[in-house]
Each structure stands twice: as structure tokens, then as C-alpha cells.
Amino acid sequence: MTAPHGKTRILLATAGVPAAAVAVAGVMAWLWDARLPEVVAVHWTSGEPNNSASLGPFLTIALLVGAVLAMAVSWLAVTAARRGNGLSRIAIGFFAGFTTIPASGVLGVLVGNLDVGDWHRATGSALVAMVSLLVAVVAGVLAAFVMGPVPSVPGADGPAADAPAIGLAPGQRAVWVGSTTNRFLLSSVLVVPLVGFVVNQVGMVAVPAWIYLALFLVGAVVTLLGARLGATVDSAGLTIRMGLLGWPRRHFPLDRIDHADVADLGLLQGGGFGYRVNPFTGESLYKLRGGPALAVALRKGGLVYVSVDDPAPGAGLLNDLLRHRAAAHDV
Structure with missing residues (x-):
């Protein structure tokens, strides 16, 4: 409240x-x-x-x-x-x-x-x-x-007892890497210029060479920045990378994270593919497909969804790291 x-x-x-x-x-x-x-x-x-x-x-x-x-x-x-x-x-x-x-x-x-x-x-x-x-x-x-500054959400107290875990022991180190690739977006560098060719052949409309170049550049940008999504969980927190070059990149340190879970994203949830944000609900989506996704709850409110394959180990590792961090602070 x-x-x-x-x-x-x-x-x-x-x-x-x-x-x-x-x-x-x-x-x-x-x-x-x-x-x-x-x-x-x-x-x-x-x-x-x-x-x-x-x-x-x-x-x-x-x-x-x-x-x-x-x-x-x-x-x-x-x-x-x-x-x-x-x-x-x-x-x-x-x-x-x-x-x-x-x-x-x-x-x-x-x-x-x-x-x-x-x-x-x-x-x-x-x-x-x-x-x-x-x-x-x-x-x-x-x-x-x-x-003013966004206040912390009351009740943000870390992973629940039944939250996902992988059994990481105190002192152990582990890294989880998850990713997914949208094959259609990966082929955008070829598909987008093909649109101009179809218009030219079927619609009998002459398409200037510069239009083909512009379409090729658009397809290349989509392919480079939007075809692949990766996530890494380690002792530093969660790092999200988009695109074939691993950029744009966003990092969430452990002290900003409350707990992690697995969610199932609808195909149209959030308004489509790519990076989506809802400033009123506090939801941020890094999404290239529907289906299982890593769901990270932040301590100041809001949820971050990352649609990577097999997200359960990533959620479990994050929760174990958060539990160890809380235990160390209690000592």
C-alpha cells in the first residue's frame, strides 16, 4: 500500500x-x-x-x-x-x-x-x-x-521460502547464462528489403535504389539490435544484453533486486517484441517471444521480465545469492 x-x-x-x-x-x-x-x-x-x-x-x-x-x-x-x-x-x-x-x-x-x-x-x-x-x-x-525520489516498497523482504532455488551453498560461486533468438528478426536484414522487391514486382511500382538501401539498413539495425536476447546472473546481479553485439545492455545489482521467479509471457503482452516499459505498472519487458521468462521483482517496485530459454535456474541462482547476501548482513 x-x-x-x-x-x-x-x-x-x-x-x-x-x-x-x-x-x-x-x-x-x-x-x-x-x-x-x-x-x-x-x-x-x-x-x-x-x-x-x-x-x-x-x-x-x-x-x-x-x-x-x-x-x-x-x-x-x-x-x-x-x-x-x-x-x-x-x-x-x-x-x-x-x-x-x-x-x-x-x-x-x-x-x-x-x-x-x-x-x-x-x-x-x-x-x-x-x-x-x-x-x-x-x-x-x-x-x-x-x-521526489521513489520510495522503497514496504514488504520487500527478499525471496520467500518456496521461491525457486538451486541449492547454492554459502561460499560457492556460480554463473548462469540464458539466451533466446528470434529467427524472424534475425533474418530482417534480408526480409525487409524483400518487401521493396515484392512491391516492385507485384505492385508494378518502381522502387528507387535508395529505398532498397534504406530498407536494408533498417533490416540490419533490427537484426543487430533486436534478434537476440541474453541474460547473465552472477554475484554482481543480473545483466541483460540485447542484440548480436550484446548492446544495448542493462545491469541490475543485487541490492536493487528483491526476488526472482519464472513467468509465462503472452505473445502480445507488453505490446510486442523488443524493450517495452509501462511507467504506471512499473513493468519492463525484454521480450523476443512468448512463453517462459525470468521475472525479477525490484526492491523499489516494478517487475523486469526477460524472455530467455529455461529461466528457472537463473531465478533460483538469483534467489540463492539474495539469501546469502541477506544472511551476511544479519551477521
Whole structure:
């Protein structure tokens, strides 16, 4: 369950900051009322205003949308925290900034329509976009600051008695290496350019040589970075490597891990293959296929899934290392 102060911070970051942006936009509209036309420009093309709206309804709808977005994001964030899932400050900042876009857009529109008399003479879109983006970025940074460090999850106390184990004795050393390869992604370097060839032959559409080159490069990147997944468990913790070159790479030291288990991933779980992250549930997936996967619970919340073959020994070794580490600290 979320600590009271943790819940307060989440609410302040995800609801309080966007609410402040809505309030600022409303106050500025009131202060600038005499300087704004009754009909304001709300859309620009190539720097020229090409659409308008009555100021009152525009303000009401935009700020209401911002308030609803903030409430939805705040509810999702608090719900995720109550379930014990970790919340990233970066994720909180991003989504808080996103929910302020209606309010920041209102401020941009107001600035663009100041003292113009007629909406057709509204300031160019560059200023409007700059003001809108600046307000959203400031709101996101402020929300991340308000959120503060992610607290440890109460009850994170290491592997349970019935958690997987391999029987590693104190003082013994062991290393486990697991991997999996997606053969379809491995052949992307050839399959992706083949798409251009099929379009050329079947669709009777001429494909320029540079298109083939671009497709080949895309296929090569997919093959190098996404065709293979590896994981290593040793006394330093868990290291995950993606791609034929072992990069990108991510390391989780033992002091960040609470326990490990084996999970069965659905083919579409997490939204597909590759690296997937859900900032609200705290789940991170390194996935090249459905089926058995190493599931690692972190001490600050969240789960890391790695879809490698035969993950049970890896989970058992991690749990044994964590038990030995806890025992050594108790001495």
C-alpha cells in the first residue's frame, strides 16, 4: 500500500501541477480580457492563422479537457502505487507535462492573440508553439521535482521460502547464462528489403535504389539490435544484453533486486517484441517471444521480465545469492 506522504506527492505531481497550469491559464485569460478579440485564432498553417473560435467556449472546453486528463492520469498513478508498482520520476514528469498541454496551448493562443483586434492578424505559430511547449516542459520538471525520489516498497523482504532455488551453498560461486533468438528478426536484414522487391514486382511500382538501401539498413539495425536476447546472473546481479553485439545492455545489482521467479509471457503482452516499459505498472519487458521468462521483482517496485530459454535456474541462482547476501548482513 502506498505510504500517505507518497500518495500526497503523487497527487500533487499528477493533479496539482496540471491544476495550477489550468488556473494560471484561466487567470491570464481574465487579466488579458480587454486585450483579446472575442474571436481568437486557434490554428495556424505556415505561420498564418487559418481557423478561429469564440474565446469563451474555447477556454471552457480546453481547460475542461486539461482537468479531465489530469484526473485520469492521477487516478492511474495512485492506483499503480497502491498495487506496489514502482513509479518513475521521469514518467510522472512526462505525463504531468502531457496533461498540461491543453492549458499550455491556451496560454500560447492567448499570447498569439494579444492586442491584434482581429484574429486574422494573430502572431505567427512559432511563438504560440514555443509558449505552449515551454509551459508543458516547466510543468513536467516541476512535477518530477514534487514527486521526489521513489520510495522503497514496504514488504520487500527478499525471496520467500518456496521461491525457486538451486541449492547454492554459502561460499560457492556460480554463473548462469540464458539466451533466446528470434529467427524472424534475425533474418530482417534480408526480409525487409524483400518487401521493396515484392512491391516492385507485384505492385508494378518502381522502387528507387535508395529505398532498397534504406530498407536494408533498417533490416540490419533490427537484426543487430533486436534478434537476440541474453541474460547473465552472477554475484554482481543480473545483466541483460540485447542484440548480436550484446548492446544495448542493462545491469541490475543485487541490492536493487528483491526476488526472482519464472513467468509465462503472452505473445502480445507488453505490446510486442523488443524493450517495452509501462511507467504506471512499473513493468519492463525484454521480450523476443512468448512463453517462459525470468521475472525479477525490484526492491523499489516494478517487475523486469526477460524472455530467455529455461529461466528457472537463473531465478533460483538469483534467489540463492539474495539469501546469502541477506544472511551476511544479519551477521
